[in-house]
Amino acid sequence: MANQTPLGPVQESSTPEVKFREFLEIRGEKLTEPRRVLLRHIFDSHKHFDADELVAELHANDRKVSRSTVYRTLRLLVEAGLLRELRLTNRTAYEHDYGYPSHDHLHCTECNRVVEFINDDIVKIREAVSLQNGFRAEGHRFMITGICAACSRARSPRRRLDLI
């Protein structure tokens, strides 16, 4: 799942680890070693990932964390506001939701790439629509699906050259 990171970071008052510990303390839960390993790995690089990739990468690095713990911790991190879920067609991907500006996504159904973009009007629409419907909005998902520039290019006006 390739993905670039066009958006810059945002200044935050504490690290993900501190924020996670606070979250766990409130619920009387613990910041264990596997959770720390996972957290460090996740916030070490900024990209989209899924549970499976996490398991594989950690195994490759000899920092093994079991699949169940990965799933359980991902759920906690979402609840803690550190990660955001992206439900794609066949799997659930995650991205940083802390220390990173809020944004939405373009999803190329051809190459499966996800590109981020920021548009402030979306939240305005969200609030206006919620107000009209007596809805207390907690979040939204806006995903534009289609074909990215690269795939469009590689699609039609290119065939003839392949024929030699």
Added chain:
Amino acid sequence: MANQTPLGPVQESSTPEVKFREFLEIRGEKLTEPRRVLLRHIFDSHKHFDADELVAELHANDRKVSRSTVYRTLRLLVEAGLLRELRLTNRTAYEHDYGYPSHDHLHCTECNRVVEFINDDIVKIREAVSLQNGFRAEGHRFMITGICAACSRARSPRRRLDLI
């Protein structure tokens, strides 16, 4: 999955069955009896539904269609542009996409109800963002998540109304 129908129908040049037959003919496929039964049932009432509900309702009506055929036909109807998929948290729901205006959704995470709304600015944003990113947009999903008015009011130990 309770859901009202706030939006009015739209004038179309042919019925869902005609449109589906055309779609199938182009691909050299057949409009069989199970498919007809399913299509009739789906377009008989306007509401959101999932594969399981369809199977149950048809069985209750003694118009049994097998689960596999339901799934296979739903996929065709989406490809044909007659239905639209809504990926909710735990399941895939469907709604009419033919003879019905384009719209987006509010999803109450408490009672799981989905409410439709129309906002023309969303498509404008979609086109603007796509242009900026060299993206050829084919569609979008905009889902606002939060708590609906009814659940806000009853905001006590209320459990989700998830039917089944």
Added chain:
DNA sequence: ATTTTTGCAAACCATTTGCAGCTGG
């Protein structure tokens, strides 16, 4: 000491698929 967490394996569950027989055109 007590409560939470972990890893494993098994369970889940919506959806898909292989196949033998049925059906529409």
Added chain:
DNA sequence: CCAGCTGCAAATGGTTTGCAAAAAT
């Protein structure tokens, strides 16, 4: 007739869960 379809049962695959051992406070 023959490609395409159906129903059944079995397979899939991502995700969750039960449980006994391990770790945190």
